[in-house]
Amino acid sequence: METVQLPFIPKQNRGLKDRIKHNFLTWLRLTDQPVVKIYRGFGNESMLTVHGSMFRRSALSRKKYRTSIFLNLFGLIRLFLVRPYPHATIRVYAGGQTIETQTDLDGYFRVAVSLNQPLPSGWHVVRTQCVRRTKTSETIVAESEGQVLVPHPTTFACISDIDDTFLVSHSARLLKRLRVLLTRNAHTRQPFDGVVAHYKLLAEANNRAGETNPFFYVSSSEWNLYDYILEFSKKHGLPEGVYLLSPLKQLRDVLKTGQGKHMTKFARIVRILEAYPQQRFILLGDDTQEDPTIYASVVRHFLPQIRCVYIRQVHGKNQLKTREILAEIQEKGVPCCYFAHSAEARQHSVDSGLVA
CATH class of the missing domain: 2.60.40.10 (Immunoglobulins)
Incomplete structure (x- = not known):
């Protein structure tokens, strides 16, 4: 650009x-x-x-x-x-x-x-x-x-969170999150083990040559970090996609980065779903903040469009609540995978028939 x-x-x-x-x-x-x-x-x-x-x-x-x-x-x-x-x-x-x-x-x-x-x-x-x-x-x-x-008319599309979904961020622990954010850069930050391979598998699944399942990255991180996140994604080979972030913050708010109003994230996801009413979506997030609650709301309002929900286990204190929310989603007929390692999520994608 x-x-x-x-x-x-x-x-x-x-x-x-x-x-x-x-x-x-x-x-x-x-x-x-x-x-x-x-x-x-x-x-x-x-x-x-x-x-x-x-x-x-x-x-x-x-x-x-x-x-x-x-x-x-x-x-x-x-x-x-x-x-x-x-x-x-x-x-x-x-x-x-x-x-x-x-x-x-x-x-x-x-x-x-x-x-x-x-x-x-x-x-x-x-x-x-x-x-x-x-x-x-x-x-x-x-x-x-x-x-x-x-997007090409493909098998499915993916909507993914960023922090602690594919980018190690420690969102649930403020001091540790700030230490990582302030002392590392887009080249020295790390993705979770195996997450890039899983995302590439989802992007390339069941489609004709030259066509990939589109990725939309929706996060509470601010537009200030747009180039930072883009550079990280490019460095580690994540699927190219569209990024929808949160409003800009000024220097006085730098300690609150990534701590925006999470329900605005729901509104951004809704814009994507409404743009492609015939498309089915995979939702990928983590349990550090509000992804399970937001995705449960998405399922309630857009049930026919949701193919599967993936939630990464990061924050131990939220596991019981997250399991309850995912059980409610599964009762509506949407498969869920609550995983600690990306290898588990990748295997679920194979076993559930999402990918060949």
């Missing part, structure tokens, strides 16, 4: 204060140039969902990943020094359509683009521009390109 920005003001034309500020932000690897960022979106035969964030200040892409605790701490903190651009005018070009919208107070925007004719399955490029208007002129403040997925 590339972002095109307005040119920097030449150094000789800047005041001393602006030069000091620019040099300080450059040292921090931040930019105070306006940036519009598109997150991976999704669509069907009649509509595309395009979404992203507009920033007044944002973090530059990380180029090197080292084991230094200081650099990793600094690298994470930068992601929470962003400054959103509220009430910005965003122009979206997608599916042959042009739509304008406004960012919210967090600088976030989301538009539904109606299609005049269906797009072929696969990833499609979309463009956005941030536009500033006066009575006599219009200026493009920033622009960028992103991708939207129109």
Whole structure:
């Protein structure tokens, strides 16, 4: 993904204060140039969902990943020094359509683009521009390109949590979670043993060559961590997919990262299910927070669409409650697998006929 920005003001034309500020932000690897960022979106035969964030200040892409605790701490903190651009005018070009919208107070925007004719399955490029208007002129403040997925008609689709589902995060233990988050980076964090093999098996199951079961990653982690999570997923070979995260947080809230309102996660899952009413889904989560409760609600409201539920055992104190919730789900005819190791989940996928 590339972002095109307005040119920097030449150094000789800047005041001393602006030069000091620019040099300080450059040292921090931040930019105070306006940036519009598109997150991976999704669509069907009649509509595309395009979404992203507009920033007044944002973090530059990380180029090197080292084991230094200081650099990793600094690298994470930068992601929470962003400054959103509220009430910005965003122009979206997608599916042959042009739509304008406004960012919210967090600088976030989301538009539904109606299609005049269906797009072929696969990833499609979309463009956005941030536009500033006066009575006599219009200026493009920033622009960028992103991708939207129109899934192939496959056997099933997967909706997966992130923290403690495939990424070791210690979500139930705040101090340990923060130590891992603050001292490691996207290359030194680790997935659970066997989880990548299981996800690849699910992605490639029972489909024609070149077609994969789509993955949607839905998490309480914030959009601040989008590139971080994307880099981790790429590094470890997880199936490419669409990511739906939680609203941006500022530096003052960094200690609360991943602790958002979990029921907004339910709403994001509902958007996916409603976009593909004929598709069946596998839900993957863990027992550290609210995944079992959220997935039980999903099953109650969308029973015909849910093929199976997988919950990873991470937090011992929640096991009894989780087993009760999963028993209720199974009573509705939806198979569940409550597993400690990914090898168990993979074997369940084979034994239950999900994969050949």
